[in-house]
Amino acid sequence: MNNVYFWEGNVACAEGALIAGCKFFAGYPITPQSEILDRLAFRMPEVGGIFLQMEDELAAINSVIGASWAGAKAMTATSGPGFSLMQEGIGYAIMTETPCVIVNVQRAGPSTGQATRCAQGDFMQARWGRHGDQMLIVLAPNSPQEMFDLTIDAFNLAEEYRTPVILLSDEFIAHMQERVEVPSKVNLISRRKLKDISEAPFGGSLIPPIASLGDDFNILVTGSTHDEYGYRKTADPIVHDRLVRRLMNKILLNADKIKRVEMQNLDNADIGIVSYGGTSRSVYEASDLANEKGIIIGHVRLKTLWPPPEKEIKALAERVKVIIVPEMSLGQLSLEVERIVEGKAEVILLSKIGGLPITPHEILSKIFEVLR
Amino acid sequence: MSELDKVFVDEKLCKGCGICINICPYHVFTVKDELKGIVTPIGQDKCTQCGICEIYCPDFAIAIVPKKGM
Amino acid sequence: MILKHFARKYLREEVLPSTFCPGCGLGIIINCFLKAVEELGYSNLNDFIFCSGIGCTAWIPSPHFKADSIHTLHGRAVAVAFGVKMVRPEHHVVVFGGDGDIAGIGIGHLIHAAKRNLEIVVIMANNFTYAMTGGQLSPTTPFESLTLTSPYGNIEKPLDVVKVIDAAGASFAARWTTYHIIPLIRTIKTAIKKNGFSFIEVVSQCPTIYGRRAGFKSAYDMLKYFKEHSVPIEKAKNMSDEELKDKFVVGIFVDREKLGFTSLYKQVINKARVKL
Ligand SMILES: Cc1ncc(C[n+]2csc(CCOP(=O)(O)OP(=O)(O)O)c2C)c(N)n1
Ligand code: SF4
Ligand code: SF4
Ligand code: SF4
Numbered sequence: 001m002n003n004v005y006f007w008e009g010n011v012a013c014a015e016g017a018l019i020a021g022c023k024f025f026a027g028y029p030i031t032p033q034s035e036i037l038d039r040l041a042f043r044m045p046e047v048g049g050i051f052l053q054m055e056d057e058l059a060a061i062n063s064v065i066g067a068s069w070a071g072a073k074a075m076t077a078t079s080g081p082g083f084s085l086m087q088e089g090i091g092y093a094i095m096t097e098t099p100c101v102i103v104n105v106q107r108a109g110p111s112t113g114q115a116t117r118c119a120q121g122d123f124m125q126a127r128w129g130r131h132g133d134q135m136l137i138v139l140a141p142n143s144p145q146e147m148f149d150l151t152i153d154a155f156n157l158a159e160e161y162r163t164p165v166i167l168l169s170d171e172f173i174a175h176m177q178e179r180v181e182v183p184s185k186v187n188l189i190s191r192r193k194l195k196d197i198s199e200a201p202f203g204g205s206l207i208p209p210i211a212s213l214g215d216d217f218n219i220l221v222t223g224s225t226h227d228e229y230g231y232r233k234t235a236d237p238i239v240h241d242r243l244v245r246r247l248m249n250k251i252l253l254n255a256d257k258i259k260r261v262e263m264q265n266l267d268n269a270d271i272g273i274v275s276y277g278g279t280s281r282s283v284y285e286a287s288d289l290a291n292e293k294g295i296i297i298g299h300v301r302l303k304t305l306w307p308p309p310e311k312e313i314k315a316l317a318e319r320v321k322v323i324i325v326p327e328m329s330l331g332q333l334s335l336e337v338e339r340i341v342e343g344k345a346e347v348i349l350l351s352k353i354g355g356l357p358i359t360p361h362e363i364l365s366k367i368f369e370v371l372r
Numbered sequence: 373m374s375e376l377d378k379v380f381v382d383e384k385l386c387k388g389c390g391i392c393i394n395i396c397p398y399h400v401f402t403v404k405d406e407l408k409g410i411v412t413p414i415g416q417d418k419c420t421q422c423g424i425c426e427i428y429c430p431d432f433a434i435a436i437v438p439k440k441g442m
Numbered sequence: 443m444i445l446k447h448f449a450r451k452y453l454r455e456e457v458l459p460s461t462f463c464p465g466c467g468l469g470i471i472i473n474c475f476l477k478a479v480e481e482l483g484y485s486n487l488n489d490f491i492f493c494s495g496i497g498c499t500a501w502i503p504s505p506h507f508k509a510d511s512i513h514t515l516h517g518r519a520v521a522v523a524f525g526v527k528m529v530r531p532e533h534h535v536v537v538f539g540g541d542g543d544i545a546g547i548g549i550g551h552l553i554h555a556a557k558r559n560l561e562i563v564v565i566m567a568n569n570f571t572y573a574m575t576g577g578q579l580s581p582t583t584p585f586e587s588l589t590l591t592s593p594y595g596n597i598e599k600p601l602d603v604v605k606v607i608d609a610a611g612a613s614f615a616a617r618w619t620t621y622h623i624i625p626l627i628r629t630i631k632t633a634i635k636k637n638g639f640s641f642i643e644v645v646s647q648c649p650t651i652y653g654r655r656a657g658f659k660s661a662y663d664m665l666k667y668f669k670e671h672s673v674p675i676e677k678a679k680n681m682s683d684e685e686l687k688d689k690f691v692v693g694i695f696v697d698r699e700k701l702g703f704t705s706l707y708k709q710v711i712n713k714a715r716v717k718l
Contacts, residue, residue, distance in 0.1 A: 024529060045714030050528045050707065055554040059521040062514065062551075066493070066525025069512055074525070092515050213491045213510040214530045218454075220505050222513035231457075231505055232513075380445045385458055389465030389649075394662040409464070426447060427477060427623045430469020430661075431459055435445035 003182045009147040009174040010035035013103060013167070014043060016151030017075050021188055022101070023049040024067035024074035026060040028082060031115050032171040033105040036077040057082040061089030061102065068093075068100045069221055071212035073155055077103035079171075081112060083122060084129070090164050091130035092223040094247060097202070097210070099158040099191055101151070106170040106277075108328075108355050117355025118171035120277060123332040126166050127306045133244055135251040137165045137258055138306040140276040144178040150260075150303065156189040157258060161250055162207055168305060170328070172278030172357055194219075203228025203243070206250045252307055260303035261312050269298025271367055272316045272323035272345060274337050276302040278357055279326050285360035290367060297367070305333075310340050317341035322370050326350040326358045378421055378437045379413035385433035386410045392425045392434060401425070449476040452487055457505045462498065465661025467620040467646030471538075471567055472502055474623055474644075478630035490534045491526055495519040495548060497540035497574045498648070499567040517547030520555050523562050531704040534634055535562040541582040542572045545603045549581070552603075552641075556610035559638045561702040565630075566603065566641070569648035577651040584688070588655060604643055608696045613638025615696040619645035619668035622692060629694065638702045645690050 007015070014036045017025065025044055027037040037053070044051035050067070054060040060076045067074040078086060083104040093100055106122045108114035126138045137157050141150045147169060154165040194201055194211035201211050201219060208228070211217040220230030225240045233239040251258065264287065275283045280301045287297045300316050302309060316323060323345045325334035334349040341347060350366045352358045379400055388409020393401045400419050404412035413419070421439045449472060450458075462468050479487065492503035496516035504513035514522045519537045527535040537544075544552055544566040555562065571589055572578040578591040582603070586595040607615040614636045618626040626644065633640035647653055647664035658664045668690065675693035678686060 024525065026525065042714065045711045046718055048711055048715075052524070052528070054521070054524075055550050058518065059524070059551055059554070062518040062521035063525035063528075065514070066512065066522035066527075067529045068525070069522075070491070070526045070529035072529045088515055089518070213512060213526055214533050216488045216510065218508055219510050220513070221511065222504060223515060224513065382444070382447070385447075387459065387464035389661050391465055391662050391665065394660075395665070424623065427473045427627075428470060428665075429447070429473070430462065430466050431464075432447040432449050432453065432469070432473070435447045437445060 001184055003184075005180050005182065006177060007144050007180045008035065008177045009141070009144040009169060010105070011039050012144040012148035012180045013077070013151045013169070014039035015182070016148040017101070017155070018043060018047055019182070019186055020073065020152040020155035022073045022075050022155065023047075024064065024072040025050070025076065026052040026054050026063040026067070027076050027078065028054055028057050028060050030079045030082045032107055032174050033077045033079040033082075033103065035174070036103060057085040058089065061086040064100050065089060065093055065096070065098050068098045069213045071214065073099070073159070075101040075103065077105070079105045080107045080109050080115070080122070083125065087129040090136070091132065091134065093164040094130070094134045094136055095223045096221050097162040097208070097247070098164065099162050099210075100164050101154045101158055101167060102164055103151070103167045103169065105174040106168065108353065114355045116171070118278060118328060118357060119353065119355070120170055120279065120328040121332065122168060123305065123327070123329065126168050133248065135248045136163055136306065137161065137251060137304070138168050139165065139260065139303060140168045140305050141173055141303070142277055142280045142301065143173065144176060144180050146303070147173060148180050148182070152186055153260070156187070159189045159191045160207070161254065161258070162191065162210060163251065168277070170278045200228035202226055202230050203246065206246060206253070255307040258304055258307060259309045261309040262301040262303065263312055264299040264301075265296050266298045266316060266319055268296050269316070269320050270296050271371060272298045272300070272320035273363070274300045274302065274313055274316065274323055274325050274333065275327070276305060276333065279328060282358050282360045282363055283326065286363035286367070289360055289364050295367060295371065308336055308340060313337055313340045314344070317345035320345055322346045322348055324348050324350055324363070324366055324370065326363055326366070328352055328358060377416050378419045379416055380435040381410075381412055382433045382435070383410050385431045387431050389430065391428050391430065395428045396425050397422075448480060449473055452476045452479065452508055453506050454508050460506060461501065463650040465647065465649045466498070467569065467644070467648065467661075468499055468502055468567060470620040470623065471565065471644050471646060472506065474626045475565065475630055477627045478634065481627065482631055482634060490536055491530060492536050492538065493519045493523040493526060494538045495543040497543045497572070499538055499540035500543060502538040503536075517543055518551065519543065520548060520551035520562075520564060524555060524560060527560060527562050527704065528707070531561070537562060537564045539564070539566055540573065541566060541568045541570065541603075542580045545581045545601055549606075553606060553610050556607045556612035556639045556641065558703040559611065559613055559700055561637055561639065561704055563633045563640045563642070566643045567646040568643050569646050569652055571648060571652040573648045573651045577655060604641065604695045607641040611700075612641060612696060613698055613700050613702070614640040616641070616694045617643040617645070617690065618692050619672055619690055620647060621665045621668040621672070637705070638700050
């Protein structure tokens with residue numbers, strides 16, 4: 001029997017983490033993420049897990065890394081400025097292949113910007129926020145139900161691919177209250193553990209098995225360039241090339257399995273839209289309104305932002321002349337869509353900043369403007 | 373090497389920093405190879421097996437036979 | 443059979459000789475730590491997990507120790523150690539770091555771990571400089587000292603990190619130098635056994651960078667200087683600031699019995715479960 005709750009997105013995320021088996025949460029207060037922190041402060045001890053309020057976001061992400069290497073499923077959550085502070089740690093987690101989940105409830109920047117307002121300005125930062133070549137997984141929910149579901153997904157993907165996974169939410173979804181169904185049984189994935197000391201924990205296969213600190217395999221974890229046994233080889237061009245390419249490839253070659261995407265009306269679309277997160281809710285409504293007027297919107301809604309579902313976006317571009325990309329930024333997702341469609345369709349940005357969501361009517365008038 | 377030796381220096385590890393030469397109260401060590409900077413024990417008989425050179429050697433190159441009964 | 447140095451049973455043979463410069467104090471710190479471990483009866487390092495940041499000192503456990511170790515970001519070792527210790531409270535979690543790593547970029551985490559009295563051991567090698575990056579000013583560089591980034595002399599007074607730890611309320615804090623091997627070994631043993639935050643500063647010679655610039659002729663010269671300029675804490679109490687100007691006050695500064703963070707956190711879990 002599934003249980004049904006009426007939760008806001010942040011609470012659904014916290015509860016999803018607990019169901020996913022998260023046993024370590026470290027965070028630092030920041031709007032609009034704080035309800036995740038507050039919820040886990042009382043919920044985590046109930047399940048015998050660890051909740052820590054840290055001295056800053058650097059401490060939060062780094063203690064999550066320590067906890068994950070000690071064997072726990074671990075998560076942190078933040079917003080805007082806190083996400084910027086965590087970037088160095090996320091880069092370390094990528095390089096060391098540390099399974100962990102980072103929730104970023106987007107708010108309006110730059111800097112402290114509009115602390116309590118919604119935005120989608122971290123799309124590129126989530127992907128490119130750190131120095132060096134790298135890849136990771138970014139998921140984007142568009143409802144409290146998905147805050148719950150995708151948090152569980154994020155843990156599963158982190159464990160399966162030995163990588164940090166970012167749940168890129170936004171203020172709109174995080175504070176929206178809706179019905180959330182909690183299934184009585186969920187499928188959980190756990191990291192593949194090293195069985196023998198001769199196995200390589202940092203190479204040998206695309207996703208190597210992991211040993212925890214304390215398992216007595218004398219594991220060497222380092223964020224510096226290392227060989228498959230963890231020994232620093234910072235001056236070796238071949239070792240570096242092999243490591244960094246493998247780290248990219250373990251995500252890119254599995255992009256199809258990582259991909260979560262929703263498609264509507266692609267076959268007979270008059271116009272295309274690619275969206276994610278809070279904005280996609282307005283696209284649904286705009287789609288209904290357009291339907292009444294006889295216009296069919298082909299909608300590709302991304303749940304996996306990185307690696308992007310290229311095939312689906314390309315398929316949309318094959319069917320329509322114009323793709324509108326509504327986003328609460330001055331153009332980030334639109335750039336990626338442009339790159340993917342390679343000119344097969346015209347990509348038109350509908351952007352809005354200032355903290356108020358893009359309305360269905362704004363989308364509709366853009367459609368009329370384009371189709372005229 | 374004789375049965376009575378109490379001091380061993382691993383020449384592969386010694387970096388010739390000279391700490392042991394100065395720290396040993398009985399001047400057991402001397403420079404063996406100026407170029408490579410390797411030291412060697414020349415006063416085995418004077419060694420009291422106090423063991424301090426083993427701790428002061430930053431390169432894990434010295435080993436002292438433990439005193440009997442220790 | 444050739445007898446081997448006692449520490450080698452705890453070290454990865456394949457990484458010897460170490461990458462440290464000849465005469466570097468970090469090797470002496472390794473010896474004192476492993477002697478303490480040996481004297482406590484551990485035949486291997488399975489009961490320990492080591493965390494370090496970035497810098498010469500951070501290389502002490504990684505890759506030298508035959509043990510589980512995590513070599514983290516510059517300044518973040520204590521934060522990572524927090525996560526490790528909470529998940530593996532039964533292990534001894536030990537952090538090694540330089541004065542820059544621990545008391546510069548990482549001092550926020552250090553103070554908070556001390557305040558929480560988290561049951562870890564932090565060993566800070568104080569070589570007065572950022573050695574790995576070539577010898578810049580560090581939080582512990584002596585007043586008026588010349589470094590790459592204080593070419594006209596350091597105008598900042600060095601930070602007394604032990605005092606900071608004391609003020610934060612940790613269980614244990616001590617300072618020795620690499621000259622003081624016997625008390626240092628004894629102190630590390632106490633720190634490992636302590637059920638609270640333990641901090642040990644070890645003034646350590648960096649003959650290559652700091653030593654050369656400060657005019658020392660050899661590593662031994664620096665050890666001799668440490669010996670001659672050290673004052674036991676008991677004696678220092680009756681000395682003026684002027685008399686202590688160029689001295690290292692050594693000894694045990696803090697030793698209090700106090701509940702540690704992991705035991706307090708267990709109480710939180712108990713409270714939460716009673717409520718259920
Ligand atoms: C965020 C960041 N800033 C700067 C550096 C460069 N860096 C590497 S080691 C180091 C200082 C090392 O000094 P210390 O911690 O005192 O250790 P030592 O080398 O003296 O043992 C610095 C600044 C870095 N790796 N990361
Ligand atoms: S202290 Fe060790 S490394 Fe230095 S000279 Fe003596 S044996 Fe060699
Ligand atoms: S054990 Fe003592 S006496 Fe013997 S060589 Fe070493 S320091 Fe000298
Ligand atoms: S630079 Fe200084 S601290 Fe670093 S290994 Fe050399 S002597 Fe030691």
